Amino acid sequence: MLIKLENITKNYLDDGEPTTALRGVSLNVAEGEFVAIMGASGSGKSTLMHIIGFLDKKTSGQYFFDNEDMGDFDDAKLAEIRNQKIGFIFQAYNLLARTSIIDNVLLPTIYTPHLDKAAVEKRAYELLGRLKLSHRINFPPNQLSGGEQQRAAIVRALINNPRLVLADEPTGNLDSKSGQEVMEILQSLNDEGHAIVMVTHEKDVAECAKRIITLRDGVIISDELVANRRQAKDGLIR
Ligand SMILES: Nc1ncnc2c1ncn2[C@@H]1O[C@H](COP(=O)(O)OP(=O)(O)OP(=O)(O)O)[C@@H](O)[C@H]1O
Ligand SMILES: [Mg+2]
Structure with a gap:
């Protein structure tokens, strides 16, 4: 279990x-799943995402990630696992202001051992192209629109090819066209075998997604498989 x-x-x-x-x-979320978390404002969605990504500590209970008890690890070890295995698409994810988009996007890879630099750059350009950022590669974030900055942050989250992608309202600030692009990217990542947990x-x-969990006042009140899954490439509005 992941x-x-x-x-x-x-x-x-x-x-x-x-x-x-x-x-x-x-x-429980298995390898390769795609889970959406829904629920009213304040129901605990972001808190749950922070705990899943070990950005915050639980008060009680047990958390196993990739079959290891996270309670056994110190912050340095948690940071290492997080960097290698989890990509974050959070709204408060800030880009470095004076650094070009391409360097921002490549930032998480500088900690990766045995990096194939050419392959990672190819992946960066490919992802930037898919999120319509090719013309902004050498610009700093403050010369980009809000939507463009968010798309760049998404590329950065995906650059390490993470086992798990955590996305807290990944389409929240985007126009419908960009939102559809983001969901297409998430679905194709999931098709490639990456697990995704997304709040929306x-x-x-x-x-x-393939499964929808609903939170209310800090508890899961429903957990259901999606019967008629949408393909984002066919459009999000039916
Ligand atoms: N750092 C914090 N300190 C104190 N209370 C907090 C903190 N973060 C969240 N809370 C509280 O915990 C509860 C759950 O918050 P959380 O951010 O997880 O909700 P959410 O479901 O993500 O809501 P939204 O849809 O508005 O993003 C809320 O009552 C919130 O006020
Ligand atoms: Mg939230």
């Missing part, structure tokens, strides 16, 4: 009232 969460809880203990964001979430508010985007 992801195995057992009775995960998460409490935030800030200055004011403590908040319980997750109240006992158990979830949009039903038609969720139906591009």
